[in-house]
Amino acid sequence: MDATWAADQLNEFARMIDRLSELEMRSRSDTEEERDDLDREVRRQEPIMRLAENAIRPGSGDYSSEYDEWRERWWNARNAALQAAGLYQYGEEARRRLRPDAPDLVADQFHPWVWEAARPFWESDNRTEAVWVAARAVNGRLQQKLGRHDLGETRLCRSAFSTNDPKPGEPRLRFAGDRTSDTWKSRQVGAENFGVGCFSGIRNPVAHESDLVLDEPVVLEQLAALSLLARWIDECVVEHVA
Template sequence: MATYSADYLKRLLAAVERFEEAFECWMETQVESDHVSSRGMLPTVWTKDGQDEATVRTRELDVAEAAGAAERAVAVTGAKIAVAGVGVVDPIASWSLMSAPRALVAPQDVRATAARVRGRLSMMIDEAEAASESATPGFAPSELHEVIWTAAAAHWTTHQYRVAVREASEALTVHWKERLGRNDVTDTSFWQQTLSAGDPEPGKPKLAWPGPAEDQTAKSMRGGLAPLAGALNNLATGLNLTVRNVATHTRDELTEQEGMERLAAYSYFARLLDQCEIRRAEKPEGT
């Protein structure tokens, strides 16, 4: 079972509460039915007569936005329902289908799911807080570098650990290629050029550890910053070869422990890159 920090779970709880508020606000504009009354053929909600269309549309968008955040909480808690002939359904993600014929869910399904999610999250928060007080420190994937966890989260919570690692590794490359405007090269060439020694060229900025080249601030490092710059380049190459390429070109699933270790390696690399300076070639005078 994945481990989540109390802070992360509290954010999910707040997202569910925001969804409930937006949902009830929208329901004020709707006629509410259920599967018995609709006989399984009709929608379970429809707009009340005399409602302002702009207001209804605005409230619908509010629900859609809130549902996007609350869906993560459903995945974390596993609070889905079974629908005959369809399978397992997330009522929060499927809220908009209530307005369609043969609606999969009814308003009460949405409310009950949100309440169940809140209950499970509250229990998980208590457990996470209790665990944080123990002598053994926990590991919370949600506390990884933002770029890494944002890309991995949706797959991690559904136990697709290999895909989570692959998406995280690719997201870090995309993040820096966009920041440096380097969508003109392959991923491997990008890291080789960006973290290589030497001065940047026009259109080819570099990431460099801050400080003068002769600085020897790290006690265990000899020869100034040059060895560290090379180490970053080697780290990027090593991670791509041993983690990204394997996760991309094989279908062998990872265990949760294996996935955490790989994500942690990329998270550490991402934090090192955040400390680097972006160095760009100076434009010639008169241009």
């Protein structure tokens, strides 16, 4: 539905009724022709305006037209038109402002590896590029921390967080805590799978699909995911083979 057109038509319809009311109150012979023409046009348009009103808010165009007085009859039509137009023009903002308060993602509180890389592209409205460079930055930090540049992102994550003992040339990232506990093992496995998911599900699409366009909320969610991965990488200690 072209709601903008509908709102414009409804506002114009209300203005026509205002003008018609003014002419009716004058009751002058020199305005009779204009009044009759306008009355016909209002009556011609009213069924369409009812359709528009009901499209914007079901039931708003179902006002009664059974009135004895001319003014009461058309004033109901005028009010229904203005209310429906107002719902379109201001309703979305009102719903947004009246929503219960909820926490927001604050981008400058993301991990510095992510936000420092993404910020120039975010500020230039290149949201998809912001995700790509943030993912590259996290991968670069992971490579730097482990001293490894021989594996792609997903394979490097699997190797880094693996619960297997380190091997020559294959250091591991380790969370703090009791390594015999199920919780510690869960964190390691979770970080491994999460890292693989970030690079496979976030980094790869933005890197390989040139026409990919992401909405702002999606970009923020993806940057938040990369920020969490960055915090885990930053938090862990590197364990080399004994």
